[in-house]
Amino acid sequence: MQTAIFLLAIASLAALQSRAIRGAKRHQLQDICRQKGLPDVYDELVRASEGIAFFAATVVVLAGVASTFLISKILTTNFSAGLWAGLCWIMLVIIPMTLTRFAGVWIVVTTWWLWRPLILLVAPVSKGITKCIEAIQWVLYRSKNRATADESQDEIRLAMDEAHREGHLDEEAREMIEGVMELEDAQVSEIMTPRTQVIGISVNSTWKDSVEAAVESGYSRLPVWKSSPDDIIGVLYLREILAELAQHQDSPSEARQAEPNLRDLLRPPYFIPESMSVQSLLRDLQRGKSHMAIVTDEFGGVCGIVTIEDALEEIVGEITDEHDETLTDGILVQSNDTCETLANVPIDDLNQRMHFSLPEEADYDTVGGFAFHIFGRIPSEGETIVADGVSLEVLESSSRRIDRLRVSRLPQTPDSP
Numbered sequence: 342m343q344t345a346i347f348l349l350a351i352a353s354l355a356a357l358q359s360r361a362i363r364g365a366k367r368h369q370l371q372d373i374c375r376q377k378g379l380p381d382v383y384d385e386l387v388r389a390s391e392g393i394a395f396f397a398a399t400v401v402v403l404a405g406v407a408s409t410f411l412i413s414k415i416l417t418t419n420f421s422a423g424l425w426a427g428l429c430w431i432m433l434v435i436i437p438m439t440l441t442r443f444a445g446v447w448i449v450v451t452t453w454w455l456w457r458p459l460i461l462l463v464a465p466v467s468k469g470i471t472k473c474i475e476a477i478q479w480v481l482y483r484s485k486n487r488a489t490a491d492e493s494q495d496e497i498r499l500a501m502d503e504a505h506r507e508g509h510l511d512e513e514a515r516e517m518i519e520g521v522m523e524l525e526d527a528q529v530s531e532i533m534t535p536r537t538q539v540i541g542i543s544v545n546s547t548w549k550d551s552v553e554a555a556v557e558s559g560y561s562r563l564p565v566w567k568s569s570p571d572d573i574i575g576v577l578y579l580r581e582i583l584a585e586l587a588q589h590q591d592s593p594s595e596a597r598q599a600e601p602n603l604r605d606l607l608r609p610p611y612f613i614p615e616s617m618s619v620q621s622l623l624r625d626l627q628r629g630k631s632h633m634a635i636v637t638d639e640f641g642g643v644c645g646i647v648t649i650e651d652a653l654e655e656i657v658g659e660i661t662d663e664h665d666e667t668l669t670d671g672i673l674v675q676s677n678d679t680c681e682t683l684a685n686v687p688i689d690d691l692n693q694r695m696h697f698s699l700p701e702e703a704d705y706d707t708v709g710g711f712a713f714h715i716f717g718r719i720p721s722e723g724e725t726i727v728a729d730g731v732s733l734e735v736l737e738s739s740s741r742r743i744d745r746l747r748v749s750r751l752p753q754t755p756d757s758p
Contacts, residue, residue: 342412342415344408344411345408345409345411345412346408347408348404348405348407348408348411349404349405349408349428349429349432349433350432351400351404352400352401352404352405352408352432352433353432353433353436353437355397355398355400355401355404356397356401356432356433356434356437357436357437357440357441357448358393358397358448358449358452358456359393359394359397359398359401359437360437360438360441360445361437361440361441361445361446361448361449362386362390362393362394362397362449363390363394364441364445365386365390365445365446365449366446367387369446370383370386370387370446370449370450371383373446373447373450374386374450377450379450382450382453385453385457386449386450386453389456389457389460391471392460392463393456393460395463395470396456396459396460396463399463401433405429405433409425409429412425494522497518497522498519498522501515501518501519516742517656517657519741520655520656520657520741521656523655523740523741524618524619524620524623524652524655524656525618525619525620526618526740527618527619527620527655527739527740528615528616528617528618528619529613529614529615529616529617529618529619529622529634529636529647530615530616530636530644530645531619531739531740532619532647532651532652532654532655532739533615533636533644533645533646533647533651534645534646534647534651535644535645536570536643536644536645536646538645539564539570539645539646540554540558540560540563541563541564541565541566541570541573542554542555542563542564542565542566542577542603543565543566543567544565544566544567544574544575544603544604544607545567546603547600548600548601548603549600551577551582551603552582552586555577555579555582556579560579561578561579561580562576562577562578562579562632562633562648563576563577563579564576564577564610564633564635564646565577565603565607570643571642571643573610573635573643574607574610575604575607575608575609575610576607576608576609576610576611576631576633577603577606577607577608578606578608581606581608582606585601585606608631610631610635611625611631611633611634611635612634612635612636612637613625613634613635613636613637613647614636614637614638614639615636615637615638615639615644615645619652619655622634622647622652623649623652623653626649626652627649632648632649633646633647633648633649634646634647634648654744655739671683671685671686671690672686672690672691672694672695674694674695678695678749678750679747679748679749679750680694680695680747680748681736681745681746681747681748682708682745682746682747682748683708683744683745684707684708684709684712684742684743684744684745684746685707685708685709686707686708687706687707687708688700688701688705688706688707688708688710688711689701691708691748695748695750697729697730697731697748697750698729698730699711699729699731700729702714708746708748709742709743709744709746711733712726712733712735712743712746713743715728715733719738719740719741719742719743720735720738720743721735721738722735722736722737722738723735727751730750730751731748731749731750731751732748732749732751733746733747733748734746734747734748734749
C-alpha cells in the first residue's frame with residue numbers, strides 16, 4: 342500500500358513537470374532565469390524541453406502502472422477500485438494542472454538541477470526515438486516531413502489570437518504582425534498609384550511650369566517623362582528645386598536670366614515589375630535605392646508608381662501626412678450628407694458627427710467592420726453598396742482590410758421612415 346502511494350506520488354511529480362515544461366512560455370522562462378541569476382539555464386531548458394517532457398511522461402506511465410499493479414490485490418470491490426481511480430485522477434491531472442497554472446515556470450527552473458543528470462542519461466534514447474519518428478514521417482509524407490511556411494504562419498496566427506483573447510496583444514499590434522506576414526503574398530500592383538492618377542512633369546516644360554507643378558502637387562518626388570508618360574527618364578526631388586531656387590536667388594543678376602536645366606536635377610528612375618512582392622520592394626527601398634519606384638508591366642509600359650509609404654501602409658494601415666486633406670478624428674466632412682472616413686473610426690463617432698443612423702452591433706464597432714458586415718467580404722476599391730440609409734464607397738482597401746470609405750446619406754423619399 343505504501344509503495345503504491347509512493348509510486349503514485351512519483352507519477353504525480355513527473356506529470357507536474359511534464360505539464361509545466363510544455364506549458365511554460367519562453368519569455369516568462371527567460372525572466373525567471375534572469376531573476377535567479379541563471380541566464381545559462383534558459384538555453385539548457387529550451388534545448389532539453391522535449392527530453393524533459395519525454396522522460397517525465399515515461400515516468401508517469403511506468404510509475405502509474407506499477408502503483409496500480411501493486412495495489413490491485415486490495416481493490417476487491419467496485420467502491421475501492423473507484424476510489425483508487427479518483428485518487429489517480431486527482432494526483433495525475435488535477436494537482437499538476439492547478440500547480441502549473443500558478444507556478445509552472447517557477448517549477449521548471451527550480452527543479453532543473455534534479456532533471457539535468459536524468460536528461461543526460463536518457464538523451465541518447467530520446468534522440469533515437471526522434472530520428473525514428475522523422476524517418477517514419479519522411480516515408481509517409483516524403484517532402485511534407487517539415488511544416489510549410491503557410492503552416493508556420495497559421496501557428497503564429499493561432500498564438501496571436503490566443504494572446505489577443507487574453508488581452509496581451511491589442512488589435513493594432515495584431516494587424517501589424519499580420520501585415521508583415523502577408524507582405525510576401527501582396528504584389529506591388531495592389532498598392533501602387535495607377536498611372537492615370539500619377540502627377541508627372543514633361544522634361545520639355547519650362548522651369549516656371551515645372552516649379553509650379555511640383556509645388557501644387559504637394560509631393561516631394563515627381564516622375565519626369567520625355568515623349569510620353571510611358572517614357573520616364575528621371576525623378577525630380579522637390580528639395581533639388583528648392584536648392585536650385587536658393588542658388589539662383591543668390592546669383593548675380595546676369596546669371597538669373599538663364600533658367601536652370603531640368604535635366605541636371607533629375608535622379609535616375611528605379612523600375613520594378615508589377616508582379617514584385619511588397620516584401621521585396623520594401624527590402625530594396627530600405628537599402629536606399631530610392632523612396633519611389635516606377636512600376637512597369639510585362640511589356641515595359643509604365644502602369645504606376647509606388648512609394649515606401651505605400652509599402653509601410655500594408656503594415657501599419659493608412660498614414661495621413663501633412664499633405665493629405667485634414668481628417669478630424671479620422672473623418673473628413675465634405676458636406677452635410679457626405680464624408681470620408683478611415684475604417685477604424687467608431688460607428689458611434691460617425692453617427693454623432695454626421696447624424697447618421699448606422700446600427701451599432703456587438704459584432705463590429707468601426708465603420709470598416711460595418712462595411713465588412715454589409716459586403717460579407719473584403720471589398721475592392723471603388724465598390725459601392727447601399728444600406729441603412731447611406732451609400733458606402735470603398736476608397737482604399739487591401740487584400741486583408743478596408744482602409745478608407747466615403748459615406749453618403751441617401752436622399753429621403755416619400756416612403757422613407
